[in-house]
């Protein structure tokens with residue numbers, strides 16, 4: 001169990017983390033989401049021991065983890081961190097980078113490195129010098145290197161941001177399958193809902209240095225506490241009181257609205273092609289709404305819109 005108790009942290013410019021309480025069970029996959037500058041990377045840095053908390057403590061399996069002030073070499077041995085600026089040895093090969101901290105006594109060192117390179121789909125590059133790789137390829141090597149020493153906790157900061165869509169989904173699937181098999185806890189800071197929804201059990205939402213929500217990922221998505229929480233996953237509509245006989249304002253995603261004769265009349269402004277369907281932008285009483293539709297509509301067209309029933 002990784003536990004953070006009442007953590008506070010400030011940079012000289014101001015407070016960055018306020019009243020952080022967290023409990024993460026071993027093996028859980030946890031998304032850390034929030035607008036830019038809300039404190040996600042700072043929290044990962046602090047958990048890994050690169051920063052020193054002002055007050056509060058961090059424990060792992062009941063043992064207090066000392067912060068940066070207590071270590072010559074920062075970082076805790078059972079954790080690995082893949083930061084946004086990953087740290088690799090540019091003039092050595094992919095193979096040697098992944099194996100850098102693997103003890104040479106390990107009999108199956110080579111097969112372990114190959115296994116990890118396979119997970120990140122970099123086996124074909126094992127003899128290439130890191131300096132000759134693209135940003136996305138380096139990112140994949142950094143993930144394999146972090147896994148090499150079988151950490152109990154893996155901290156990832158936007159780990160797939162440089163990786164093309166073609167590889168991203170395969171990589172996500174093989175990485176999270178491996179983490180599950182090895183019972184590795186993973187805390188992943190991301191702006192991409194496709195990292196969050198299919199792969200994480202829990203989601204932590206941060207704003208202005210505080211945790212504003214921490215529930216299972218499906219609840220965070222389906223029952224957002226507010227517009228901010230919902231907007232981290234998707235475009236959001238705020239439906240005023242009374243439009244759908246609703247006694248309270250409704251926060252809903254475009255996929256939750258559909259054309260329906262019993263609905264309210266709206267005027268189409270634009271249809272955006274999204275691949276599987278269109279995102280239709282409409283207005284009603286000077287408010288903009290968005291909904292998904294299999295077909296496009298002409299600007300100016302009047303349609304009736306209602307909430308989909310579950």
Ligand SMILES: Nc1ncnc2c1ncn2[C@@H]1O[C@H](COP(=O)(O)OP(=O)(O)OP(=O)(O)O)[C@@H](O)[C@H]1O
Nearest residue numbers: 011012013016034035036037038039040041042043
């Ligand atoms: N080294 C630093 N010195 C001073 N202030 C910092 C430093 N690093 C971050 N900050 C500030 O602390 C706050 C939190 O930054 P942090 O990098 O943790 O946000 P983030 O949520 O990870 O953002 P992003 O999604 O853009 O990566 C921001 O206001 C940022 O400007």
